[in-house]
Amino acid sequence: MANTNLGSVNQRSYDAIVIGSGISGGWAAKELTEKGLKTLVLERGRDVKHIVDYPTANKMPYEFEHRGDMSNAAREANPILSRANAWQEDSDHFFVKDNEHPYVQKKPFDWIRGYQVGGRSLLWARQTQRWSQYDFDGPARDGFAIDWPIRYKDIAPWYSHVEKFAGISGNRDGLEELPDGEFLPPNPLNAVEDHFRKSLQEKFEGRHLIASRFANLTKSTPTQLAQGRSQCLSRKLCRRGCPFGGYFSSNSSTLPWAEKTGNLTLRPHSVVHSVIYDEEKGRATGVRVIDSQSKEAIEYYAKIIFVNASALNTNLILMNSVSKRFPIGLGNDNGLLGKFVAFHNYNTTIRAEFDGLPEFATFGSRPGSTYIPRFRNMFRQETDFLRGYATGFSARRNLSSNRSGIGVDLKESLLNPKLGGWHVGAHMMGETIPKESNTVSLEANKTDSWGMPLLNIDIEYDDNDLKMEIDSLEQLSEMFTAAGFTNIKTTHKHQAPGIDIHEMGGVRMGKDPKTSLLNKWNQLHACKNVFVTDGACMTSTSTQNPSLTYMALTARAANHAVEEMRKGNV
């Protein structure tokens, strides 16, 4: 990759700039470079090279000093991060520490970040369900937020496009509410998951349990082999980075692919400060960067700019991009930049035991689990809250040992674990309603070590969320009971928003420039050569894990951008 240093304006000019190298930025880079655009990817964090920079990938459990646990000292230093389950000794190096990148919490918000080449694509749990027409229709039907400017049919081919390349495993379930995609072989269900599936089918109309769709290669097709990625071995150590490229990350997939075109320049340690707006030309001409190591300010120029710094950081960059034409943030003519931020609700879990199917157990390992698409208010409004929740579910039967003894008995028992009973567990994934009062803004008087203003996050749950949480526990308890599960235990958490790690909105798409920031091609209405295709663009949140939708929107917008450039429109 070319090494960019301060050079002439020419040397600092590209066809396209992509801000951020995470899931969405990686896709922008792939599409733009493949179409022949000289593309500069600016990433604030350090470089993480596929395989070489996965230091823990092949470590045995006993090679971790605390066998995975984070120490008290680390937890005390990172109260926010310590609420993320995935933060462990093996993945520590991919998470932002609380004191490294502070932000202001007007109300509690756990902002979990990964600042490095690859962003959080290294860490994600790889659940990849498509949205359906009912999700895009949602705001219009139920009268919240604003209407999406696109429909399922607009994005469907782009879902296929990204699924084929990334490699998504799944079953063709034929459900209207969770459309099928281009799938690699599905994750197998186990005996009790199958039992629960059948029980739902018999006793509850419209509730379906399916194999979850996820970005691990249950098979490596020629498309992934060409990326140097082989079949997933079910090690379930994804968050360390996978030496086999068994799951999709920017590092294993889109970035090396973009690099192969010869059109990519990747510049780590590059904090994008703002987008440069040229008042005369009436368009964005580049970005201001602060080199995170030298703290030098550098400008880079391009014809089009993709902002993919992750939802809240994209808001921050745009708000920080002020000019005479845009005094309160780039493209922010209506003052809605930073508003209508939303997220997902994971506040309830439920677990139980099952005495049935004693003749079966499970053996070996698999990368995925199971999923129940939203069934509440799906085809019509039927409860006193809006929208609904999807559910993650899994059943397991473990070997464990009696630990009551002491001495030789205990040792014997530990070395000869016995098969226990079946345990099942589920968690909700709720849609939240974007509201004007859920906002992010710049904290004017506080800046970070790079001179960037801190983000002030002012976001909270509402009554609709609470009703949905209660409903999820009632409904799941009923579904568990009907399946014969016993000893049902529910947990109603009251965690702060953010820990779902699915933050969205603030730069929403819409038809009308008066009520939205982006058009149906993710272009800023008021500055058409700037594209926002990460979570910031989301008009509503639906229940599905969002990253697949960011990928599809990004690929769609990037291809449109190239067409428009060729026509001379941007």
Added chain:
Amino acid sequence: MKTRENPSIWTASRLMNRREAIKKTALLSGGMILLNHSLFGQNSSLSTPINVTFGPKQERLLQMVVDTLIPKTDTPGAKELKVDHFVLLMVNDCHSEKDQTAFYSGLHNLDVFTEKYFGQSFALCDTDTRVEALNSVNKKSDANPELQAFIKITKSRTIQGYLESNYVMTELLPHKMIPDPYDGYYPARKLGGKFDG
């Protein structure tokens, strides 16, 4: 989001592949990561998080406790695998202050307890008496609650340190970095399931 696996739970494949043990690790390489602290020097004292001495005497006592919990048989026990180092490391680095206080004062109370009920210090008790002593800590209502907490913490960390030691994970219950393919309808009886189908 994903919830973390419980490391204390055995997966079927781990047990089933015992026979395929990779015999590459020398028997007594131990495998516990050595502490940075200089606490195991003969005369040094560990500065404990609370104001309780932890010197060579306490160190030996803790070693005897882990040895009693998981003794040497035809295979090494917790003492041989230096699991006492692991217990201390975890208590100091990962437990709450309340646990730490209970752990260190509980340890000091062990001799008081055995002297009262067994007429001698823990060190002087024979193996059977040591087992009985540890077993009875929870049964005696007048036993010091901190001693009970000490036993509970030490036992759970000893079990973890033993099962997750290099030796056990390579020689006795080999941990497979590459697991077997998934079978969700695996016959329970093949795993010695108590309910035979």
